Amino acid sequence: MKLCAIAVTLFLFALGALPAADARETTLDQIMTETGARLQWDPMREVGALWRGNTRISFRPGADSALVNASEQIAVRVSRGEDGGLSFDHDGAERIIARLRPQAAPEQRRVAAIFIDPGHGGRDPGTIGRHRIDGELFEIQEKQIVLDVSHRLARLLETAFPDRQVVMSRSDDRFLTLEQRTALANAIPLEHNETVLFVSIHANASLNSRARGVEVWYLTPEFRRRDLIDPSRVGVSDPGVLTILNTMREEEFTIESVLLARNILAGLYSEVGAHSPNRGIKQEAWYVVREARMPSVLVELGFVTNQEEALNLADDAYLQRLAHGIYNGIVNFVAGFEN
Structure with a gap:
């Protein structure tokens, strides 16, 4: 089980670190670096979640939206490049980053x-x-x-x-x-x-x-x-x-x-x-x-x-x-x- 978790973790680092195919897109790694968010990923269902503090944003490649704390939908396009890297459209990435950055008074779960x-x-x-x-x-x-x-x-x-x-x-x-x-x-x-x-x-x-x-x-x-x-x-x-x-x-x-x-x-x-x-x-x-x-x-x-x-x-x-x-x-x- 530990080996599986390590393998998934290594896969995720490789996944996020790959460059975006389009200059107007933002890579998963860039979002994580800018916000300090951590990633959870289910490779079987290809569903991911970015966590920071009390904020969780769930997403899926190919979808046109992400879910914030299971209550708010935001528009974002998630795509996978030919090299396997995940990228987010520029505007959608900005919405994600804005929600993952520390807020003055975050609403606590x-x-x-x-x-x-x-x-x-x-x-x-x-x-x-x-x-x-x-x-x-x-x-x-x-x-x-x-x-x-x-x-x-x-x-x-x-x-x-x-x-x-x-x-x-x-x-x-x-x-x-x-x-x-x-x-x-x-x-x-x-x-x-x-x-x-x-x-x-x-x-x-x-x-x-x-x-x-x-x-x-x-x-x-x-x-x-x-x-x-x-x-x-x-x-x-x-x-x-x-x-x-x-x-x-x-x-x-x-x-x-x-x-x-x-x-x-x-x-x-x-x-x-x-x-x-x-x-x-x-x-x-x-x-x-x-x-x-x-x-x-x-x-x-x-x-x-x-x-x-x-x-x-x-x-x-x-x-x-x-x-x-x-x-x-x-x-x-x-x-x-x-x-």
Whole structure:
């Protein structure tokens, strides 16, 4: 993975450093040098983004526009020369440079709300762990574990972020459809520089009773959600342009979801790593992470089918440590996202 990242980085330097074919065009390297912006590039989809401070400008070769912070469309023509170098038309490059230069009072990106989704509930118990301990039957249900941890997490976040919304999809033992959960999160009102974080909390199970550990999932990058861009908000009606802008927004959500997943997993490992192994971050198109139009992750707290972990998941002190691990991950992500 590191070798791949290095190869992509070297490719990008070569890409930006190549000269423009037209004197009225501005190379990618010239823009980066003048603004101090850094580049992210997806070679599979040929979508790039220039970052500086709180400003992110997404672009794609062949397109006639770029997207600023997922809310403003600017006219710019991006072309690839015969030698492979990327160039921007002069006027478009000036628009990009103007937005990437330091502003007197830049508008800060902000996490306005954190949406906590305790999985299952009501008639849906989720996974169930049953173990014979000292001749007695011990049973534990996923819906109870995740609701408990979610309440603990919400209290921690409310204390740390009194100026933000902390919303739970359910606060008691009730059943909600998957559609209801994501609809609640997607309906939270936001300003153009604000976002919501979606954190779904679950417990795991396996036919292998030795399986144990914590893991965090995010949406498979190849999955494409629709309607991430509001046409009225960016002033665009052309379906082709909207498709490109939607893809760019998807890329932003993917990057942010991966960073959120990594932070939460690191937080969990610091709290319970001595008792529960780190199973890593993983990809899957779970319904709640694919239908939430925001950075979204699904957290697995451990395996109820493993006797040792099931006993830990029934222990108040251990549940508090799980909540604190997720909390630390979210706090670290928010600090990086906003600064």
